[in-house]
Amino acid sequence: xxxxxxxxxxxxxxxxxxxxxxxxxxxxxxxxxxxxxxxxxxxxxxxxxxxxxxxxxxxxxxxxxxxxxx
Numbered sequence: 167x168x169x170x171x172x173x174x175x176x177x178x179x180x181x182x183x184x185x186x187x188x189x190x191x192x193x194x195x196x197x198x199x200x201x202x203x204x205x206x207x208x209x210x211x212x213x214x215x216x217x218x219x220x221x222x223x224x225x226x227x228x229x230x231x232x233x234x235x236x
Contacts, residue, residue: 186216
């Protein structure tokens with residue numbers, strides 16, 4: 167990895183994606199997947215827990231294969 171690439175990776179743009187209710191998870195999934203394709207972007211998923219149900223929400227996270235929420 168070139169020095170310039172190493173510097174770019176240390177300066178990744180952090181983008182927080184905030185999701186409240188389960189119906190929003192399928193909506194944010196395409197954005198999360200696209201951001202993960204770009205090494206200069208660090209997507210962060212924050213689930214507020216509104217109407218949270220561990221079993222149902224866990225299904226979305228496993229099926230969509232994106233980062234676990236913070």
